[in-house]
Amino acid sequence: MGVREPMATGLPSSREISKAxxxxxxxxxxxxxxxxxxxxxxxxTMRELEVLLRGRGIxxxxxxxxxxxxxxxxxxxxxxxxxSGVPDTRVREWMTADVVTVREDDSVVEAVRAFAQRPVSxxxxxxxxxxxxxxxxxGDITRGLxxxxxxxxxxxxxxxxxxxxxxxxxxxxxxxxxxxxxxKPRDFGRGGEAASKLKRALQRLGGWPEIVRRVAVATxxxxxxxxxxxSRGGEIVAEVRPDQVRVAAVDDGPGIEDVEAARKPGxxxxxxxxxxxxxxxxxxxxxxxxxxDEFTIESERGAGTRLAIAVRxxxxxRLGNSPT
Amino acid sequence: xxxxAIAAVVGAEVLTDELGVDVDACCACGADLMSDVLTYTxxxxxxxxxxxxxxxxxxxxxxxxxxxxxxxxxxxxxxxxDLARQVGIPLMSVSLTMFSAAGRLYEAGLRGCDLxxxx
Numbered sequence: 001m002g003v004r005e006p007m008a009t010g011l012p013s014s015r016e017i018s019k020a021x022x023x024x025x026x027x028x029x030x031x032x033x034x035x036x037x038x039x040x041x042x043x044x045t046m047r048e049l050e051v052l053l054r055g056r057g058i059x060x061x062x063x064x065x066x067x068x069x070x071x072x073x074x075x076x077x078x079x080x081x082x083x084s085g086v087p088d089t090r091v092r093e094w095m096t097a098d099v100v101t102v103r104e105d106d107s108v109v110e111a112v113r114a115f116a117q118r119p120v121s122x123x124x125x126x127x128x129x130x131x132x133x134x135x136x137x138x139g140d141i142t143r144g145l146x147x148x149x150x151x152x153x154x155x156x157x158x159x160x161x162x163x164x165x166x167x168x169x170x171x172x173x174x175x176x177x178x179x180x181x182x183x184k185p186r187d188f189g190r191g192g193e194a195a196s197k198l199k200r201a202l203q204r205l206g207g208w209p210e211i212v213r214r215v216a217v218a219t220x221x222x223x224x225x226x227x228x229x230x231s232r233g234g235e236i237v238a239e240v241r242p243d244q245v246r247v248a249a250v251d252d253g254p255g256i257e258d259v260e261a262a263r264k265p266g267x268x269x270x271x272x273x274x275x276x277x278x279x280x281x282x283x284x285x286x287x288x289x290x291x292x293d294e295f296t297i298e299s300e301r302g303a304g305t306r307l308a309i310a311v312r313x314x315x316x317x318r319l320g321n322s323p324t
Numbered sequence: 325x326x327x328x329a330i331a332a333v334v335g336a337e338v339l340t341d342e343l344g345v346d347v348d349a350c351c352a353c354g355a356d357l358m359s360d361v362l363t364y365t366x367x368x369x370x371x372x373x374x375x376x377x378x379x380x381x382x383x384x385x386x387x388x389x390x391x392x393x394x395x396x397x398x399x400x401x402x403x404x405x406d407l408a409r410q411v412g413i414p415l416m417s418v419s420l421t422m423f424s425a426a427g428r429l430y431e432a433g434l435r436g437c438d439l440x441x442x443x
Contacts, residue, residue, distance in 0.1 A: 188379070191382065192379060192386070195382070196385055209367060210367070213367060213386070216385075216386040220382065220383070221359070224379075277375070278357055278358040278375045278379065278383075279358055281357050281359050283360070
């Protein structure tokens with residue numbers, strides 16, 4: 001028998017700890033860092049810095065001069081400048097010029113070492129030419145480890161066919177990928193194929209496992225609703241954007257008599273044969289709502305139903321930023 | 325818990341080709357209602373169920389279930405086994421009831437999705 005896991009103590013098991021240790025070596029800084037980096041120039045005022053830090057709720061930013069890293073400036077520098085009583089001072093006077101930098105392809109363990117050896121709370125990630133490409137904090141590392149520890153199915157298989165670069169490669173002011181799936185009514189055997197294909201597509205696009213799971217579960221429930229209830233089938237349309245995934249399930253009838261009632265957990269009009277297959281318990285809509293950040297359903301008896309959801313991706317969850 | 329250990333604890337028959345040498349289930353969920361599976365399982369869980377239609381595989385796929393243990397001696401039809409192979413979810417079957425299979429696994433250290441890693 002395997003090792004007994006401690007029950008409900010809230011502490012990670014020894015296995016989970018050793019997994020985290022392995023990942024610290026395996027993960028690269030590029031997989032955990034924050035990519036969209038704000039910066040200031042040495043000639044900006046400390047007042048401007050204050051507005052930036054306060055507005056974004058961050059603790060420090062790199063200082064960049066003519067595309068090159070010139071230093072780093074943080075809240076503690078800001079406090080020192082305020083205590084000095086000298087008005088209108090510049091970033092140049094307070095920044096730390098000796099910055100601890102790391103490379104995108106360095107192992108996360110390098111960052112952990114740097115944090116242990118130097119009294120810093122953020123490291124600047126630079127490329128070969130010394131250009132700033134990201135920033136990494138202790139919080140970034142913790143989040144990156146937690147993400148990477150989430151089990152992802154057939155990760156290696158999916159990894160061979162990655163398409164996660166398309167949002168970086170194809171540049172426009174507003175790039176999105178639209179995937180359409182048509183759903184046949186009462187075709188129970190094939191129910192779930194659209195959700196399965198969408199899930200795979202999102203994995204290949206580099207979606208975070210938890211995000212992919214939420215979209216997949218919501219889409220699957222919506223797809224089964226089309227299979228079970230729609231008169232002539234319907235369509236699932238997914239719109240994949242770097243910062244969100246939107247899914248709409250649309251049919252042209254018969255429509256829902258009382259939408260408010262249908263949204264209540266346990267409400268169902270599914271026939272017995274559907275219930276015997278493990279569906280139709282009236283949990284679908286509330287389950288979809290639970291998985292989504294936005295949820296709307298419009299229906300008219302005789303006209304049809306349109307269900308739409310959105311799952312928003314946080315900065316570090318943007319497509320192409322996955323650690324897996 | 326390793327899938328091979330799970331099969332040994334309940335005396336399950338493996339229905340797909342193999343269980344995977346180093347695949348672990350983090351926890352388990354027992355349900356015959358697919359929406360409950362979608363709502364209450366954690367990624368990486370083992371699913372115990374008495375339902376054998378292909379939608380069980382689809383449900384497991386969406387919920388990131390790592391393996392399915394059919395209880396009460398249920399044998400899935402060929403289409404269910406085919407779909408499981410396609411999506412890479414190992415299947416096992418055991419003659420025990422849901423309660424007894426769950427009890428044996430709990431006794432061996434496997435926990436429900438609600439107790440796993442709770443803080």
